[in-house]
Amino acid sequence: MTETLDAGKILDDTTLVLQQEQGDALVTPVQQTGTQAEYFAQMRLSRQTARDEAVELLQETIAYADGDAASSAKLEGIISDALAESQIESLIVAKGYQDCVAYISEDGISVAVAAPEDFNAIGSCIQKEYVYQIYNSRIRDAFLEHRVCFYPQPLDFARLARAGRAFEGTHDFAAVRSVGTETRTTVRTVHWCRAERDGPLISIAVCADGFLYNMVRAIVGTMVYASYGKIEPEAIPALLATRDRRLTGPTMPPQGLYLNRVWYDGAVGDMMNQA
DSSP states (O other): OOOOOOHHHHHHHHHHHHHHHTTTGGGSSSOOOHHHHHHHHHHHHHHHHHHHHHHHHHHHHHHHTTSOHHHHHHHHHHHHHHHHHHHHHHHHHHTTOSOEEEEEETTEEEEEEOOOTTOOTTTTEEEEEEEEEEEOOSSOOGGGTTTSEEOOSOOOHHHHHHHHHHTOEEEEOGGGOOTTOOOSOOEEEEEEEEEEEETTEEEEEEEESOOOTTHHHHHHHHHHHHHTTSSOGGGHHHHHHHTOGGGSOOOOOSTTEEEEEEEEOHHHHHHHHHO
């Protein structure tokens, strides 16, 4: 019978190396919250448990199959991934981050990093991008049910796209918001409002430094109105200037709206830009 690799020992050694390499970083003046520390400890434990189960199963397969080559290759891959994760985590911590955990899978490499103490997922955001999807067809797609807005009436895509571009820039967007959330100002800067079409599926991406309540859905509703002549695309800036919600398009249904991307300043932004 072919000799099997002692994967358990190698994986245990990898964990030990990881702990030793991160030792200096854990005593830096930057303090971790208990929640963060517990999160990373749990993530490492879950990762190790999954690896242990996979290794045990592969070792049994190799033993019964008299040195199965495919299983041996998978086992070596697990060991290689564990060592690579250790190196990735050590490099990230060496760059000054408080803590992190890396996971390598068939889909790629995922890394969770401890955020700075002054970081707030909402308050620290400098801009966001939402995507709204319309399925413009008289025949519904069962696979997209509750995932897109079905709109059977034909839409003039060229007019719709022109209307989207009219929203770009700094404006008072009170005319495309729903009442419900008080804000200090209704002025926002829309960096882009782009429409793309792929067959019956229309995707509208809106990126801004901030959004009002239902702002994206009202923008899309106004674009839809413009697409069949109820509103002229070139008139949209003037309509925004009135601050009158009654003069713009309807609020589209929530189905089809997705938060696509967020941007941050500082260390978190740098990390996301490098990803």
